[in-house]
Amino acid sequence: MKFYNSIGPNPRVVKMFMAERGISVPFEEVDIMGAANRQAPYLSKNPAGQLPCLELDDGAVLSEITAICEYLDEKEGQSSLIGKTPEERAETRMWTRRVDLGICEPLANGFRFSEGLQMFQERMRCVPEAADGLKAIAQDKIAWLDKQMEGKDYIAGKRMTLADILLFCFLDFGTQVGQPLKPENKNIMAWYERMKARPSAEASA
Incomplete structure (x- = not known):
């Protein structure tokens, strides 16, 4: 997996969630100040042009922070951060x-x-x-x-x-x-x- 990161509160949510879960994935920084997220090649990953997104091993890409966090939680074994019941x-x-x-x-x-x-x-x-x-x-x-x-x-x-x-x-x-x-x-x-x-x-x- 690869996590496309930038400054801002949205990527921080996923990073804090991963830190709580002890999850580590490679990061790639995207320069949102320079609008790299609104240009190719990033738009081929996330056509919404927003950060962050998570590229899975099969090449599929997840965006939206709550979806990413829920995916990671399920992948690693459900925790109380989302819920065990x-x-x-x-x-x-x-x-x-x-x-x-x-x-x-x-x-x-x-x-x-x-x-x-x-x-x-x-x-x-x-x-x-x-x-x-x-x-x-x-x-x-x-x-x-x-x-x-x-x-x-x-x-x-x-x-x-x-x-x-x-x-x-x-x-x-x-x-x-x-x-x-x-x-x-x-x-x-x-x-x-x-x-x-x-x-x-x-x-x-």
């Missing part, structure tokens, strides 16, 4: 979807349409006037999640999952691009420090 897997997927749609997507697009506009305006449809609203939507969902995490160590309770890895990588990215964590979200702040202290957080940075 149908109930655990359903819970992980539920929270991962909530985190992805409610927080990660508006946070990322809020960045792309403002601080990242110069980089993204020639690569995708950008709506600069929507940036502040998208950032606010992400913060609203973070505040909602903060209440859901009362008394919990992780989003799903005692079990750390892909949902935690996904959220951590995007919130950590947000702190670097003008979307800091709010101290009043005390449960999220405590969770963030627990995640940041994990060796996988440093290994994937």
